[in-house]
Amino acid sequence: MISRFGGVPDHGEKGERVAEVFELRAGEYRARVDRTGAGLQALSWRGHDLVWPYTRQSGPIASQGQLLAPWPNRVASARYTFQGTEYRLDVNDPETGSAIHGLVSEVAWSTQERSEEDVTLRLDFPGTPGYPFPLELTAAYRLTADASAAHGLTVTVTARNTGDSDAPYGLGFHPYLTLGAPFRDLVERGEVRLEATAGSRQPADATLVPVGDPVPVSGTEYDLRPPGRNPGTTQLDTAFTDLDRDSDGRAWVRLSGPDHRVCLWAGRGYGWLQLFSSDSLGGDLHRAHLAAEPMTCPPDALNSGTDLIVLAPGESVEHTFGILAESLG
Template identity: 50%
Template sequence: MGSDAIELAAGQYRAIIGREGATLQRLTWCGGDLIWGGDSDSTGEGAEGAGAFQGRLMAPWPNRVDKGRYTFEGTEYQLEITDPERGTAIHGLVHSRLWTPHDITPTHVRLTYDLDGEPGYPFPLELAVDYRIHPASGLSVLATARNVGSTSAPYGFGAHPYLTVGVPLDEATLHLPARLRLPVDERLLPTGPPQNVAGTEYDFRAPRRIGETVFDTAFTGLRPGIEGRSWTVLAGPDHGVGLWADSSCGWLQVYSADGLPGPAHRSALAVEPMTCPPNALATGRGLRVLGPGERSEARFGIRMMAPTLG
């Protein structure tokens, strides 16, 4: 935990937020971990990095952009290739930037970052995220972006928490309320429209054990429940961890940590709420276009759940 980390607590919940990347470093209930977190210097991806983007925020795009190239309103842009192995620009621009905390209370913090525009993405945005802890409902997160430029801006958001229940994923039970999955190639880029999960190994609409299923998969067609939230629940023998996302996040990237070395291998499940799918800057699918002064919001949360609630 970095020295500039911010601790929030309510009831049996405790969260630690780092300034770098506005990172959710830790979330516990009764002292037990609900997420696999990372210190603020744990930047990386898969086996190639020191970490796996644990708890980071992804903006102004989540996931990957093919060759870092996209065209917006008739102009072509080139992003830095940050995943050289696959030739993609990954997880946006702010996951390793220092955010500024405001309005700190025992149960809430707001962090902001001014993205002034840079090569490959010359669109100024005011970004903010509010982390809030409640003794009954756990952690809630509100991420916002406002276009402070004079032209329209393409925008997408995602977050990168890993859920853990203290047992290997093979032994855990998953409830994933997604009707569709996105097929991808060996570079993890979309190869066609979303496909129905019915009858495939990716159908977890009824809770069942993960077993040997490997995920590095974007899902959509999420089924909303109470208050319009879709709930993904990872459950072990003693407790479950639920992640909800509202309609602002129509996609979930699920990653079973198979590419991670050592004890991290298949020990936690990344469930990444996203406003758009992989390669959205290039394809336009699900991409938000913010006019001058316009604002975008995304909401999700994490809480402890009884294992029977999966």
């Protein structure tokens, strides 16, 4: 059984989520980490939600807070060819006929380490018929309260190929940044600024599969480089690349409101950012939050090979991103 969020349930007849959550705290930061899927349930600072939270009862909506492996985003037509062999995945995005967001978001991870400020979860992923490549995955969450550049939440994911053949691999994460009030209301009142340190965007077709090469954002509505701007009516479900990085190698997305900003940074190895303004969500969720997704590769990388990681047997790779808050008062 494949859920609409791309996971492979292994913990209940109907894939119900494991009822275990880890609460982290450091200074003015609080976080909740879900043992199911190693997802980020909640992150707050001074009582302000920094991400759109979910609970065990509601489960994630629209992949909120989910770890996306062994591929982020989508695989067109739910099929791909790797080293001469075609593989078929289950379609879990019927509107586009794609397989989206990987295979681990509904799986129960085990606890490796735990303290008040951090937790490390581990998954021995055996592979599936559509992705027969076993991996050992670890996700280390850490909260830091000091005023260093690394304060806030840091998430480090490590993947190791435990099989006897090469494994294609990509990674992403799906947090929705929030400033408390709905994103659409802040946009209408002119009280929000969106910034992304990306020089190019990836054009896509109606099914959100890349078409052609990335194009420069300069002079277009997709130019969100510093100092950023109010995104207005721009609809975003867009992959960005050519990321400008600071002296620590981090690319940034910043969402600024009247009194504070939420900042997501992506370390080296995350060469792509997907921004999603929630326009396709219905009701009160329409344009309520902004997804900022660090990705190691673009959509459909299992087919295109663009920035796809190929892990040899025994080889491992590590990627880190973080989320923090800054006061504007």
